[in-house]
Amino acid sequence: MFFVTLLNQIYWVGGATLGALLCSVITFDTTGIEFVMTALFVVMFMNQWEETTDHRPALIGLISSFICLILLGADNFMLPAMALIVIIFTLDRKNLDKQEVEIL
Template identity: 45%
Template sequence: MKKTICYAFVQSLPILCGYLFLGMAFGLLLQKAGYNFIWAFFISLTVYAGSGQFLLISFLSGSVSWFNMAFMTFMLNSRHIFYGLSFIERFQAMGKAYPYMIFSLTDETYSVLCSLKVPDGIDEKKASFFIALFDHCYWILGGILGTIAGELIPFDTTGVDFAMTALFVVIFIEQWLESKNHIPVWIGGISSVGCLCIFGADNFILPSLIVTVSLLLMVKKQMIETGGEQLEC
């Protein structure tokens, strides 16, 4: 168990850097809206959705209606439907951890689990669980630190949210170097750019995911028959 926990912690370190900075940005904005670290703790514990939590700040300040809040949250997080479908069998095999794994499947955790290559002597199911748990703790810690820092010192949050973009770039490069099959990358990239041009920056995520998944399903059988890597993620 100790070896598995240590392995999971090492795998989660890139997320630690990103979640502390972005979580602190959330905490700072929450504190500026008039809420302390207790609110940051419970929101991060129960909501645990980066973009959704930033939207929640606007809702708490009274600038967003219930309907707009629900609709915007759904649009922002609809991509998780696709994440969950690709991991549903793996998570079901984890028994009692199944509900928490669904809840904790963020963008960054999904990326790490997709590229996970567990060495001998490590329990993959337990490693996946602890990676998700560590990531969740990092986000909670970041939010708490942000609200405390906002109360003690003035802080300019400009550019802090770029930490997540940088994190995704690092994960993408690592997966590109380790994977022999880059067809999914090209399909996802071209679909995203095309949908961005058609639907705009605020509405392209869901259409691009639908197009990407559809194209991957079309070419999956051919890739397997030609010796390509099976598209699990």
């Protein structure tokens, strides 16, 4: 698995570097890309919701994001929401690990 991870890292760094170098040469209209990413995350969320019986992680993500969106506004909520989600998961790790063992 080390070499798979190494290749993934090399591909990611190479692709990001190539994209940064070619962004000024190759131009195309990116109108609508925001909608595609939003749709991707909605589909991923719905898939997780349907495939699991424990909806607490999904609800923690939704509620944390909503609270930060209301308090901080649309331009500043993402990083605090992610930090809040990580903090909640870290504090609730014992319960999540306990439920994972029960499932297995």
